[in-house]
Amino acid sequence: MCSLCGMLGGRRHWTESASNPSAFAHQSDRPTIRRERQQRTRLVNLVLAHYGLTLADWPPAKYILGNAKGGTHLVDNLGELWPAADRLLNQACDPLDRSLLRALSASQGDGN
Amino acid sequence: MTDYATLIPVSVVTGFLGSGKTTLLKDLLASPRLRETAVLINEFGEIGLDHHLLQHVAESTLLLDNGCLCCAIRSDLTEALRDLLSRRERGEIPYFQRVVVETSGLADPVPIAYTILADPILQNHFRLGRIVTTVDAVNGMATLAGHPESIKQVAVADRLILTKTELCESETVEPLIAKLRRLNGSAPIVRAEAGGLDPEMLVGEDMLGAKTGSGEAAKWLAADDANILDLDTHDHRHAEGGIYSFCLTFDGPLDWAAFGIWMSMLLHRHGENVLRLKGLLNVAGAAAPVLINGVQHIVHPPAHLDAWPDGDRRSRIIFILRDLKREEIEASLAIFNRLAHAPPAASHREGALGMV
Secondary structure (H helix, E strand, O other): OOOOOOOOOOHHHHHHHOOHHHOOOOOOOOOOHHHHHHHHHHHHHHHHHOOOOEEEEOOOOOEEEEEOOOEEEEOOOHHHHHHHHHHOOOOOOOOHHHHHHHHHHHHHOOOO | OHHHHEEEEEEEEEEEOOOOOOHHHHHHOOOHHHHHHHEEEOOOOOOOOOOOOOOEOOOOOOOOOOOOOOOOEEHHHEEEEEEHHHHHHHHOOOOOOEEEEEEOOOOOHHHHHHHHHOOOOOOOOEEEEEEEEEOOHHHHHHHHHHHHHHHHHHHHHOOEEEEEEHHHHHHHHHHHHHHHHHHOOOOOOOOOOOOOOOOOHHHHOOOOOOHHHHHHHHHHHHHHHHHHHHHHHHHOOOOOEEEEEEEEEEEOEEOOOOOOOOOHHHHHHHHEEEEEEEEEEEEEOOOOOOEEEEEOOOOOOEEOOOOOOOOOOOHHHHHHHHOOOOOHHHHHHHHHHHHHHOOOOOOOOOOOOOOO
């Protein structure tokens, strides 16, 4: 539990390297939890932009997923993010979706 | 944080009806290597098992609200494992250092993995060990053709045990082996010789084990190397009910954050059709490889190896998929991995809540 805000710590998720220190013990530049959350938030937003959604980090343990209409969901981790995004969108986010991949490629300068 | 190598491994013996699960277990339990093993069985069959830590479970499965069949809780297993742990701690039963669960012939082994990883108590004491699947050499082809449950059992296996090979000719066995390799290219196939099976096959150190994870990784990579050549030159997707396996390799390092985003999104959307994935990842900034191991929607916490199992430093991920196209998976992962190098977008709200 966070001693400042009283919030219970989020549930451990396999994607969080800071929560699995033994798995990343050999990392030469191990990120802090905060830096990892920042990086994750930045990259997720590149994907969510295609759907008109945004993610904001709410330290220490939550993220706020929102849409342009003001709809929001609090999520603990990526495992909770995608179902919440589906609910806001009324459609399933799909990493194999060609329009998403085209948009991501374009943002990377591929232009195709 | 939990050190996964110190958790009690729960190995699973599964296989279709009459494929020899209980016979296999009986042979293995005779070995001193399995002395400190608690055994949970689904049913008392004709073959009596004699073991001092044997318990019956009733395979009651609770479906979750999302209706996903793999993300189901085996309530019987939750209760049985908690009870075993409690009684061990109180000294009411002999000490055990591992658990073996024998499923029924029609069971899906994946909810066992989900139960162990999702239960707040079990996840701190137990971890999934090997999944060992028995396949009857005499009836295996017909079983795989007629029963999707058996295909699933093969696809999620870490070891495939061919039983009753002495009852049939090699002309029967060889096509079955070829079929098993197409369904699961990374699981070594072992022929069960009466009384001659090495117990290490069931309870040996797995990838999450403390010392020999690199050995286990080398084994499935070696099995994969031997099998993937054949897979790459043929399209078996339709021949095997849409199920096939392949290995993706990536030359450059993978960004862990981008990989996690991609994989979590893939498994959320397509997890039911990602029957198994195992990967040895070259993660950017990490000197040693990171292991990932997943079954449908379920991913083990990643583990690291002390060293690469061979001179190959490329990331290698073995997928066993149903009805998903390899080229789409490969292209998608490559695009997501490049996100890590994308410039920050001004519209992102990362600092909107005073995070900085």
